[in-house]
Amino acid sequence: MIEIRGLAKDFQRAGESTVHALRTIDLTVERGEFFVLLGPSGSGKTTLLRCVAGLAVPDRGEIVLDGVTVYSREKRVLVPPERRGLGMVFQSYAIWPHMTIFENVALPLAQKRPRLGKAEIRERVSQALSLVGLEGMERRPTPLLSGGQQQRVALARSLATEPVLLLMDEPLSNLDARLREEVRKEIRNLAARLDITILYVTHDQMEAMELADRIAVMHEGDILQQGSPEDLYRKPADPRVAQFFGSTNWIDGRMRDKDAVETAVGCLAVTDSGERTAGEAVVVAVRPEDVELTPHGQEEAARENRFPGRVVSNVFLGDHRVYTVEVGEHPLLVRTLASVLLGGDVGVRIPREKVCVFRARSRDELPSADGS
Ligand SMILES: Nc1ncnc2c1ncn2[C@@H]1O[C@H](COP(=O)(O)OP(=O)(O)O)[C@@H](O)[C@H]1O
Ligand SMILES: [Mg+2]
Structure with a gap:
C-alpha cells in the first residue's frame, strides 16, 4: 500500500x-x-x-x-x-x-x-x-x-x-x-x-x-x-530500541566466549550474542520482569545464572512491586508480584534466553536516562 x-x-x-x-x-x-x-x-x-x-x-x-x-x-x-x-x-x-x-x-x-x-x-x-x-x-x-x-x-x-x-x-x-x-x-x-x-x-x-x-x-x-x-x-x-520500550537493567561486561559474558553480577550464560566475539566489551540488557527471585540458599547450587542478592528497596505499585536487589555491587531492578523481605537475602535468577547482548560502544549512543 x-x-x-x-x-x-x-x-x-x-x-x-x-x-x-x-x-x-x-x-x-x-x-x-x-x-x-x-x-x-x-x-x-x-x-x-x-x-x-x-x-x-x-x-x-x-x-x-x-x-x-x-x-x-x-x-x-x-x-x-x-x-x-x-x-x-x-x-x-x-x-x-x-x-x-x-x-x-x-x-x-x-x-x-x-x-x-x-x-x-x-x-x-x-x-x-x-x-x-x-x-x-x-x-x-x-x-x-x-x-x-x-x-x-x-x-x-x-x-x-x-x-x-x-x-x-x-x-x-x-x-x-x-x-x-x-x-x-x-x-x-x-x-x-x-x-x-x-x-x-x-x-x-x-x-x-x-x-x-x-x-x-x-x-x-x-x-x-x-x-x-x-x-x-x-x-x-x-x-x-530497548531503552525506548519500558525500563531495562543495563550491565557492562566482556564476552568470555560466544555463550557467556563476564559481568559485575557474575558470569552470565546467554543464548544469542549476535556477532560478538570472545574478549569483546559488551553491554547486556535484562528487563525487570525477566529477573526472577528465589528463596535465599537455592543459588548455592551454582546452577546457571543464579546469584545471591540483597533486597535494598521496594516500591509498591498496586498490581506489582519493583524491588532493587543488589547482586555484588550491582543494583538490579526486579518487577514481580511476589513480596519479599526488605534487607533480606534472596536468590536471583536471570534466564539466559532473556538476556540481550549489545556492542559496548553502542551504549554511549543511548539517550540520557530521563528519556530526552
Ligand atoms: N520546516 C522546517 N525547517 C527547518 N527544520 C525543520 C523543519 N521541519 C522539521 N525540521 C527539523 O527536522 C527534524 C525532524 O523534525 P520532525 O519531522 O518535525 O520530527 P518529529 O515529528 O519526529 O518531532 C527536526 O530537527 C526539526 O527541527
Ligand atoms: Mg512531529
Missing part, C-alpha cells in the same frame, strides 16, 4: 548546520495494516508523514501509494496532495469554529470532483459521524465541543472522503490522559472495522504498542528497527 525507497530530506537553517530530517528511509506498509512511526521529538516522524501526504517535497527517493508513484526524484514525478487519495488527522484539529459539525465534515466532500449530490453528501457525513460516535449531531455548533469531540469531528472529516489511506500525526496529544485512552480505543476499533490502511505518528510507546500491527522506531532521521510490538520489546536490535 505504501512503498518508500531511499527517501531523504534535509533542512537548511540560516546560520546553522544542515538538519538531516530523513536520512535514507526504506519502508513498506501492507494494505489494511495499522503502522506506527514511533520516536522522540525531532526524529523525523512528521517530515516522513508530510512527504507521504505531499505536503513536503523530499530531496531523494521514491514514494509509491497503492501502486501509483506519487513521488520520484529520478522519474521527476510529484503528485499534489489532493490527488493522493488520502485522509489526514493532525494534533491540532483544525475545526472551523464558525461552522457546524455538518459543515466541517462536509468541507472536503464539497471539493470532490466529480461533484457529489447534496443527498450523497448528507449520507456520507451522517455515516462518518456515526463511525466516530457522534451520530445525529450534525447541527451542533463546534465551539461548544470538548477536545475529544473536536478530535472526533476531525476524524469524521478525514473518513468522509472514504480514503484508502489515513495519515495521523499525534492525534491524541492534545487530550487529557483519560480521554486519550478512550479515543485510542475508538481508533483501534474503527481501524479493525474499516478496510483502511493507517500510518500513525506518536512519541508515546504505550500508544504505539496498543494500536500497531507493526512499528518503526525512528531516531534522528533513521529507522532503527521495524517489527511487531512484541518483536521490538523482546528482541531489540539496538539498545536505543
Whole structure:
C-alpha cells in the first residue's frame, strides 16, 4: 500500500548546520495494516508523514501509494496532495469554529470532483459521524465541543472522503490522559472495522504498542528497527530500541566466549550474542520482569545464572512491586508480584534466553536516562 525507497530530506537553517530530517528511509506498509512511526521529538516522524501526504517535497527517493508513484526524484514525478487519495488527522484539529459539525465534515466532500449530490453528501457525513460516535449531531455548533469531540469531528472529516489511506500525526496529544485512552480505543476499533490502511505518528510507546500491527522506531532521521510490538520489546536490535520500550537493567561486561559474558553480577550464560566475539566489551540488557527471585540458599547450587542478592528497596505499585536487589555491587531492578523481605537475602535468577547482548560502544549512543 505504501512503498518508500531511499527517501531523504534535509533542512537548511540560516546560520546553522544542515538538519538531516530523513536520512535514507526504506519502508513498506501492507494494505489494511495499522503502522506506527514511533520516536522522540525531532526524529523525523512528521517530515516522513508530510512527504507521504505531499505536503513536503523530499530531496531523494521514491514514494509509491497503492501502486501509483506519487513521488520520484529520478522519474521527476510529484503528485499534489489532493490527488493522493488520502485522509489526514493532525494534533491540532483544525475545526472551523464558525461552522457546524455538518459543515466541517462536509468541507472536503464539497471539493470532490466529480461533484457529489447534496443527498450523497448528507449520507456520507451522517455515516462518518456515526463511525466516530457522534451520530445525529450534525447541527451542533463546534465551539461548544470538548477536545475529544473536536478530535472526533476531525476524524469524521478525514473518513468522509472514504480514503484508502489515513495519515495521523499525534492525534491524541492534545487530550487529557483519560480521554486519550478512550479515543485510542475508538481508533483501534474503527481501524479493525474499516478496510483502511493507517500510518500513525506518536512519541508515546504505550500508544504505539496498543494500536500497531507493526512499528518503526525512528531516531534522528533513521529507522532503527521495524517489527511487531512484541518483536521490538523482546528482541531489540539496538539498545536505543530497548531503552525506548519500558525500563531495562543495563550491565557492562566482556564476552568470555560466544555463550557467556563476564559481568559485575557474575558470569552470565546467554543464548544469542549476535556477532560478538570472545574478549569483546559488551553491554547486556535484562528487563525487570525477566529477573526472577528465589528463596535465599537455592543459588548455592551454582546452577546457571543464579546469584545471591540483597533486597535494598521496594516500591509498591498496586498490581506489582519493583524491588532493587543488589547482586555484588550491582543494583538490579526486579518487577514481580511476589513480596519479599526488605534487607533480606534472596536468590536471583536471570534466564539466559532473556538476556540481550549489545556492542559496548553502542551504549554511549543511548539517550540520557530521563528519556530526552
Ligand atoms: N520546516 C522546517 N525547517 C527547518 N527544520 C525543520 C523543519 N521541519 C522539521 N525540521 C527539523 O527536522 C527534524 C525532524 O523534525 P520532525 O519531522 O518535525 O520530527 P518529529 O515529528 O519526529 O518531532 C527536526 O530537527 C526539526 O527541527
Ligand atoms: Mg512531529
